[in-house]
Amino acid sequence: MAERLSVSVISPERTVFEGVADMVVATAWDGEVGILRHHAPMLALLGEGELRIRAGTQEQRFFVAGGFLQVVDDRVTILSERAQAD
Amino acid sequence: MAKTREIRRRIRSIEKTRQITKTMEMIATSKLKRASDRVAAARPYAQRLAEVIGRLLDPELRERYPLLRQPVQQRRAAVILLTSNRGQAGAFNVNLTRETRTLLARLRQEGVEPELHVVGRKGIAFFRFHKVPAALTRTDITDRPTAADASSLVEPLVARFEAGEIDAVHVVYAQYRSALFTPPAVLTVLPIPEPADQQGGRALNYILSPSADEILNRLLPLYVRNMVYRALVETAAAEQGARRTAMKNATDNAGDVLDTLRRKYNRLRQAVITQEIAEIVGGAAALE
Numbered sequence: 001m002a003e004r005l006s007v008s009v010i011s012p013e014r015t016v017f018e019g020v021a022d023m024v025v026a027t028a029w030d031g032e033v034g035i036l037r038h039h040a041p042m043l044a045l046l047g048e049g050e051l052r053i054r055a056g057t058q059e060q061r062f063f064v065a066g067g068f069l070q071v072v073d074d075r076v077t078i079l080s081e082r083a084q085a086d
Numbered sequence: 087m088a089k090t091r092e093i094r095r096r097i098r099s100i101e102k103t104r105q106i107t108k109t110m111e112m113i114a115t116s117k118l119k120r121a122s123d124r125v126a127a128a129r130p131y132a133q134r135l136a137e138v139i140g141r142l143l144d145p146e147l148r149e150r151y152p153l154l155r156q157p158v159q160q161r162r163a164a165v166i167l168l169t170s171n172r173g174q175a176g177a178f179n180v181n182l183t184r185e186t187r188t189l190l191a192r193l194r195q196e197g198v199e200p201e202l203h204v205v206g207r208k209g210i211a212f213f214r215f216h217k218v219p220a221a222l223t224r225t226d227i228t229d230r231p232t233a234a235d236a237s238s239l240v241e242p243l244v245a246r247f248e249a250g251e252i253d254a255v256h257v258v259y260a261q262y263r264s265a266l267f268t269p270p271a272v273l274t275v276l277p278i279p280e281p282a283d284q285q286g287g288r289a290l291n292y293i294l295s296p297s298a299d300e301i302l303n304r305l306l307p308l309y310v311r312n313m314v315y316r317a318l319v320e321t322a323a324a325e326q327g328a329r330r331t332a333m334k335n336a337t338d339n340a341g342d343v344l345d346t347l348r349r350k351y352n353r354l355r356q357a358v359i360t361q362e363i364a365e366i367v368g369g370a371a372a373l374e
Contacts, residue, residue, distance in 0.1 A: 010134060012233040012315050014127040028295060043138065044295040045304055068305065070138060079134055081233055081308065 005037060007053055007076045009062060011083045016062065017053065024076050025052040026069050033069070035076055042071045046080060061086040090358065093351045097344060104340035110174065111333035114326045117229065118265055121323035124230070125262055128319050132312055139305055142298050150299070153244070153278050153306045157253035160198045164221070164243050164252050165189060167202065168259045168317060169209030170325040171225055176332030178260065178268070178325055179208035185270035186258045190218075201252070205239070229322045236315035240275065244310055247276045259317035260324035266331060268324035275313045278306060 007024055009017040024035040027049030035042075048065040067080025149155065167186045169179045186202075186209075193200045203222040204210050210223045227235045243255050255276040260268045294301060 008130070010131045012128060012131045012236075012312055013124070015130055030295070033295075040293055041291060042293040042295065043142070043301060044293075045301055066304075067308070068138070068301065070134075077134055079131060079138075079308075081237075081311070 003037075004055075005035065005074050005076050007078075009051065009053075009064075009078045009080075009083050011079075012081060016083045016085065017060065019053075019055070021053045021055045021076075023052075023054045024078075025050075025054075026064065026078065027051065028069065035069075035071055037074055039071045039074070041073075042069070044069050046078070050086070051078065051083070090351060090354050093347055093354065097347050097351065100340050100344055100347065104337055104344070107333045107336040107340060111330055111337055114330035114333060118323065118326035118330055121229065121319070121326050122262065122265070124319050125316075125323050128316055132316055135305065135309055135312055139302070139309055141292075142302050142305075151302060151306060152248045153276065153310065156277050160196065160253045162199050162201060162252045163193055163254040163256060164201045164203060164246075165193070166239065166243075166255065166257045166314075167204045167206075167209045168257065168321045169204070169206030169212075170229070170321075171207045173208060174332060175325055175329040176335075178328035178332075179206075179212070181270045182258055182260060183209055183212045185272065189256060189258060189272055198253070203239075203243075227318065229325065231315070231318035231322055233311070233315050236318055237311045239318075240311060240314045244276065244307060252276075257314060257317045259321045260328075262320040262323040262327065265327035268327050273313060273317055275310050278309060 004020045004022055005024060007017065007019060007021045008015060022036070026033055026035070026044075027047045029045040029047045031047075032049075033044060046064055046067050046069055049063075051062040051064045053060045053062070063082070063084055063086050064078065064080045065082040067078065067083070070077045070079075165186060167182060169182050173179065190200045190202070202213065202218060202220045203224075204213060204220045205224045205227055207225050210220070210225070213220055224239070227239075240255070243252065246252050247255060254274060257273045257275055259271060259273060261271045262268055
């Protein structure tokens, strides 16, 4: 299994982010969810809010509205019609 | 003499035409590059979305989702035609309008009343000329379509489909197979066709938040919008591809015409010189 999470943030127009991370925090429909390694497979609708992708001490922030988040085998995929770097 | 001047004028005129078509070819080439990049960039989203929906969807439960409802009897269908705002693209727009007419005729034959929505000046002009009324016409979608364009186009139709006012939505667009091959195609966006890829991913034990039902109800409209968005970007790329081909042919043709004209011009010029020499020689001979 992978050492770290591999994360992609994809909007209809382009891939907004693609890379590895230690932790992903997203705003789901009912509040924030944090994803670490070995997370169980999950599919969650997203609300409107911040998405933080942390790799080491670096943190990248995005604004995401709607769409969903999928976690399978340490792969985190975020699909949203509105996703942009903050 | 007048003849040579006439030919010279035509040569100059065709040289200018060739310059213009050559420039248009180069512009289309550079726009094509960017447009086909957008087609490629749209792929991951579409793939993942189809994958997830395929995974969640139980074909037995189709009837529970309004967007998947297969109407027992088709009465009204919306047809969205995507064409370009500009011409000079060879048979590009003609192919699309022809495909649309075939589709409209087929729907009528099946007893379905079609309702036409046209995007792009070329399609609008065609159907106005043929006196086919359109329910909606739009020219504001540029050759760089956005996801917002797609939603504004299809969202009212989704609502009307849910309300049962229309029973199907078809999109006529140009597939972007390659820069040289852009066949017209019909895509039925509503009721939503079965997402192609369903490789038994259902076995995965997901934590679903909220329930599968609610997730699907939210994702299905995304899927519809995305299909329309893909049709828009593919059509935009196909337009540039078709224009590049058309302008390349025009440039090549202008070159051929120029060759013929230059040959004709030189032959005529030589004939005139020969004749003048003959006249001088003849005149000198007459003096002796």
